Amino acid sequence: MPDQEQKPQLSSSWDPSDSRLTPAEGFLLSRIDGQTPLEELRLIGGLPPEEVDRCLERWVSAGIVVFEDSGPSGDSEATELERGESTGDGADGYEAGTDLSREEQQRILEFEASLGRSYHALLGVDLNADTRAIKRAYFKLSREFHPDRHFGRELGSFAQRLDTIFMKIVEAYELLSDPATRAEVERSMNQEPPRQLPPDPASEVVGRPGAPIGRAVDSKRAALDRLRRHFRIPEEILVERRFRAKQFHQTAMVCSRRGNWKEAGASIRLAIAFDPWNDEYKRSFAQVQAQVHQVRAAELLTEANASLDARAQQDAMRLYEEALSYRPCDPEINAKAALLALTLGEFDSAREYAEAAIGAKPDCAEHHRTLGKILRQMGLKEKARTALNKSLSIDPDDAETKSELSKLIRTRSVR
Amino acid sequence: MSRVIGIDLGTTNSCVSIIDGGKPVVIPNTGGYKTSPSMFAISQDGKRLVGHLAKRQAITNAVNTVSSSKRLIGRRFDSPELKRASEYFSYSIVRGENDDARIEIAGKTFTCPEIAGIIVREMKRVAEEYLGEPVTDCVITVPAYFNDTQRQCTKDAGRIAGLEVLRIINEPTAAALAYGLGRDREEKIAVYDLGGGTFDISILELGDGVVEVLATAGNTFLGGEDFDRRLAQHILHEFKNAEGIDLSGDLMAMQRIKDAAEKAKCDLSSLNTTEINLPFIANDAEGARHLNLEVSRETLESLVVDIVKGTLKSVEQCVADAGLTPADIDHIVLVGGQTRMPMVQASVSEFFGKRPHKGVNPDEVVAMGAAIQGSVLASDDRDMLLLDVTPFSLGIATFDGHFAKLIERNTTVPARKSHIFTTTRDDQSAVKIRVLQGDSNVASDNHLLGEFVLADIPQAPKGVPEIEVAFDIDANGIVSVSARDLATGKEQSITVNATGTLSEEEIERIIRENESYDLPTAGK
Numbered sequence: 001m002p003d004q005e006q007k008p009q010l011s012s013s014w015d016p017s018d019s020r021l022t023p024a025e026g027f028l029l030s031r032i033d034g035q036t037p038l039e040e041l042r043l044i045g046g047l048p049p050e051e052v053d054r055c056l057e058r059w060v061s062a063g064i065v066v067f068e069d070s071g072p073s074g075d076s077e078a079t080e081l082e083r084g085e086s087t088g089d090g091a092d093g094y095e096a097g098t099d100l101s102r103e104e105q106q107r108i109l110e111f112e113a114s115l116g117r118s119y120h121a122l123l124g125v126d127l128n129a130d131t132r133a134i135k136r137a138y139f140k141l142s143r144e145f146h147p148d149r150h151f152g153r154e155l156g157s158f159a160q161r162l163d164t165i166f167m168k169i170v171e172a173y174e175l176l177s178d179p180a181t182r183a184e185v186e187r188s189m190n191q192e193p194p195r196q197l198p199p200d201p202a203s204e205v206v207g208r209p210g211a212p213i214g215r216a217v218d219s220k221r222a223a224l225d226r227l228r229r230h231f232r233i234p235e236e237i238l239v240e241r242r243f244r245a246k247q248f249h250q251t252a253m254v255c256s257r258r259g260n261w262k263e264a265g266a267s268i269r270l271a272i273a274f275d276p277w278n279d280e281y282k283r284s285f286a287q288v289q290a291q292v293h294q295v296r297a298a299e300l301l302t303e304a305n306a307s308l309d310a311r312a313q314q315d316a317m318r319l320y321e322e323a324l325s326y327r328p329c330d331p332e333i334n335a336k337a338a339l340l341a342l343t344l345g346e347f348d349s350a351r352e353y354a355e356a357a358i359g360a361k362p363d364c365a366e367h368h369r370t371l372g373k374i375l376r377q378m379g380l381k382e383k384a385r386t387a388l389n390k391s392l393s394i395d396p397d398d399a400e401t402k403s404e405l406s407k408l409i410r411t412r413s414v415r
Numbered sequence: 416m417s418r419v420i421g422i423d424l425g426t427t428n429s430c431v432s433i434i435d436g437g438k439p440v441v442i443p444n445t446g447g448y449k450t451s452p453s454m455f456a457i458s459q460d461g462k463r464l465v466g467h468l469a470k471r472q473a474i475t476n477a478v479n480t481v482s483s484s485k486r487l488i489g490r491r492f493d494s495p496e497l498k499r500a501s502e503y504f505s506y507s508i509v510r511g512e513n514d515d516a517r518i519e520i521a522g523k524t525f526t527c528p529e530i531a532g533i534i535v536r537e538m539k540r541v542a543e544e545y546l547g548e549p550v551t552d553c554v555i556t557v558p559a560y561f562n563d564t565q566r567q568c569t570k571d572a573g574r575i576a577g578l579e580v581l582r583i584i585n586e587p588t589a590a591a592l593a594y595g596l597g598r599d600r601e602e603k604i605a606v607y608d609l610g611g612g613t614f615d616i617s618i619l620e621l622g623d624g625v626v627e628v629l630a631t632a633g634n635t636f637l638g639g640e641d642f643d644r645r646l647a648q649h650i651l652h653e654f655k656n657a658e659g660i661d662l663s664g665d666l667m668a669m670q671r672i673k674d675a676a677e678k679a680k681c682d683l684s685s686l687n688t689t690e691i692n693l694p695f696i697a698n699d700a701e702g703a704r705h706l707n708l709e710v711s712r713e714t715l716e717s718l719v720v721d722i723v724k725g726t727l728k729s730v731e732q733c734v735a736d737a738g739l740t741p742a743d744i745d746h747i748v749l750v751g752g753q754t755r756m757p758m759v760q761a762s763v764s765e766f767f768g769k770r771p772h773k774g775v776n777p778d779e780v781v782a783m784g785a786a787i788q789g790s791v792l793a794s795d796d797r798d799m800l801l802l803d804v805t806p807f808s809l810g811i812a813t814f815d816g817h818f819a820k821l822i823e824r825n826t827t828v829p830a831r832k833s834h835i836f837t838t839t840r841d842d843q844s845a846v847k848i849r850v851l852q853g854d855s856n857v858a859s860d861n862h863l864l865g866e867f868v869l870a871d872i873p874q875a876p877k878g879v880p881e882i883e884v885a886f887d888i889d890a891n892g893i894v895s896v897s898a899r900d901l902a903t904g905k906e907q908s909i910t911v912n913a914t915g916t917l918s919e920e921e922i923e924r925i926i927r928e929n930e931s932y933d934l935p936t937a938g939k
Binding site: 149 | 624791
């Protein structure tokens with residue numbers, strides 16, 4: 001490792017758009033400005049000092065970070081070569097030296113990145129899930145993320161990640177399995193904006209797992225704020241940082257126009273890391289994230305060969321719910337979720353989604369038709385008829401709506 | 416990785432098991448017994464003896480025979496439990512360098528982890544002989560109510576025996592694993608574990624391949640040997656009444672009475688009366704005296720009824736801690752030889768309102784569970800997952816002598832909690848932090864795991880510095896602590912090394928020393 005006095009800086013040859021970082025890593029990266037010595041970075045990086053060292057080591061070998069006067073130019077070729085090998089291993093969180101498959105790593109990284117969700121979303125249960133469902137979800141996730149699952153395997157930084165994830169799962173389970181704390185959690189959820197945004201890098205540091213809720217968190221937050229004030233970043237660097245963030249954001253926008261949502265999400269994450277104070281980026285992130293989930297849900301559905309594989313449908317349903325947690329009022333996602341819920345026989349939630357879709361886009365015939373379908377299957381014939389008629393009034397030529405209506409009349413005449 | 420053995424390191428007997436063909440198998444020793452006495456002795460001619468060999472010569476060599484050393488492991492020399500124990504132990508207990516209790520036999524001093532290590536080594540040997548290949552890894556069980564120091568010491572024992580200890584697990588949890596293997600129903604069970612020297616009760620929930628400990632309680636100083644002792648006292652008393660001779664000062668006679676009491680107690684689990692015959696127990700001017708006494712089951716029950724009642728208090732607390740009522744429990748699993756006693760079974764049945772499960776062998780089930788956990792950890796066949804809890808609250812002493820709990824008892828491990836501390840004086844440059852385990856609000860009533868000093872705090876008015884102390888309990892139930900000054904980022908990591916545990920150098924020294932002893936085979 002280089003000398004403590006040395007100041008790491010971002011490599012000029014590095015193209016940031018192809019790397020993915022966890023928010024915490026992004027935060028650390030955003031602290032690298034060519035002026036802060038390593039010693040100080042270990043203190044303000046928002047990660048434990050050993051973790052900072054590890055990240056830097058990884059980034060140096062991936063060519064993202066260089067240390068000033070780090071050797072003659074002859075070295076740069078070697079760095080280039082190394083970089084070629086390990087790109088995709090370092091900066092985006094994946095590691096080559098572990099016994100985990102890339103899929104396992106991906107799942108862990110994704111789950112870790114989404115720890116800021118509500119406790120319900122974390123466990124994958126709905127708001128009115130009973131204790132049994134909560135326990136089942138807890139057991140299921142424990143089986144996946146308990147550190148013992150990978151006992152004796154080489155895990156690299158993933159050992160810490162698994163610990164963090166598991167403890168967060170326990171926290172969610174403990175709070176939701178006790179009626180008193182659960183009521184408290186649900187009350188505080190209602191006070192906040194409808195669904196939580198992903199945590200920004202700064203709050204990730206504050207919300208370390210296991211932190212006692214309330215006072216202790218507050219005093220930690222205060223301590224960190226003080227720290228941050230103490231190590232205030234010079235204005236000119238902030239300007240540069242904002243510029244970089246903007247570049248990332250533009251890349252992200254281009255990607256999202258092309259429909260490359262995953263890449264867009266990664267770029268926005270970087271933008272947020274460089275400029276955690278910009279709310280626009282956070283909004284874009286939420287939108288993109290919703291798209292990512294929607295796309296994956298759609299992929300899953302196609303893969304599942306339509307109606308046969310109920311498990312894949314359940315997974316897709318979960319992804320839609322996740323997507324909705326980012327954009328609760330998106331008519332399109334709501335409509336798709338409604339149809340899927342209908343196939344799964346979950347009429348109540350199907351109805352909720354359909355109504356949400358209509359609420360967001362009242363003059364779309366399709367949404368009213370969907371609601372009508374759902375209501376008919378629920379046995380609420382009068383309401384179904386109203387919905388279908390509404391649909392017809394918007395689009396009088398829709399054959400499917402007409403056939404729905406005739407079904408409704410048929411069942412009535414049979415009785 | 417070679418196969419992992421599971422060791423039930425008991426107070427009176429130890430047992431070793433391995434997974435063979437997907438099922439746990441208990442390995443018999445060369446004598447054909449499935450359990451071996453947890454005894455160690457140095458014979459008159461200086462030989463080291465373990466297991467059945469040690470037990471067989473205990474009567475004639477009581478002073479140099481160590482039994483029940485598990486009752487001493489990880490305890491301070493000054494602790495009240497130790498005072499009680501030393502009254503009835505035939506060997507001498509001395510104060511060690513770290514205020515720990517050590518054992519002196521044949522002019523040599525042994526630490527408790529060393530004695531435990533010798534017994535573990537014997538179990539390792541039994542397994543190696545059976546398997547025909549070396550064994551390197553193990554899982555060892557401890558009473559659920561063992562504290563951090565006792566767990567550390569048990570882990571050290573494994574190392575002294577030349578084994579990598581993959582995991583320390585709780586005995587009732589191990590029993591539940593063995594019980595739950597191959598069952599895929601969702602159910603709640605209670606494991607009532609009354610062994611030779613310790614009592615544990617755990618409430619667990621099984622389902623979907625997960626075994627979750629909901630709560631645990633117990634007493635590490637209560638077990639079958641207390642039953643033996645009560646009966647031995649009774650025999651002593653009767654003999655004194657009949658013959659006017661007090662045998663309590665006669666070590667050899669006492670050892671004979673102890674053995675006879677243990678045997679009579681076991682007999683009374685199936686018989687209504689039994690006879691104790693100890694010929695030539697004493698000599699005086701009138702010639703040889705013989706001890707001849709008939710004991711009934713009722714007599715034994717009246718001698719120990721308070722102990723059995725006492726265990727039910729822990730059971731009650733444990734069920735409440737789990738947030739349940741006795742009727743919520745689907746099955747009761749009895750573990751430990753003492754649960755063969757009809758009165759114990761009846762009391763437990765009465766408490767829960769149902770009969771205990773009959774499918775497990777109370778002497779072997781713990782070792783089997785340890786073997787299962789070993790295979791779960793070591794192989795890729797990870798069908799079962801164990802979610803265990805910490806039996807004690809963990810916290811620190813506050814400056815006014817109170818105990819600030821940071822991790823509550825029955826918290827799922829691994830667990831991590833951090834807390835911010837500050838100074839109480841202006842310009843205070845160091846803070847001393849005492850880490851304790853227990854559930855009393857008064858700091859001094861709890862078990863001190865260790866203390867450390869966070870130094871070099873920058874000068875500031877009192878209450879301004881903020882020191883974050885993070886407590887970790889790993890899956891073995893072993894604690895580590897780290898502290899960080901939030902203003903400077905200065906970090907300090909502390910392995911809580913308390914009184915009673917061995918230092919790294921000591922362990923290495925013991926390992927070296929023990930390599931030179933080739934223990935004669937026990938159990939032949």
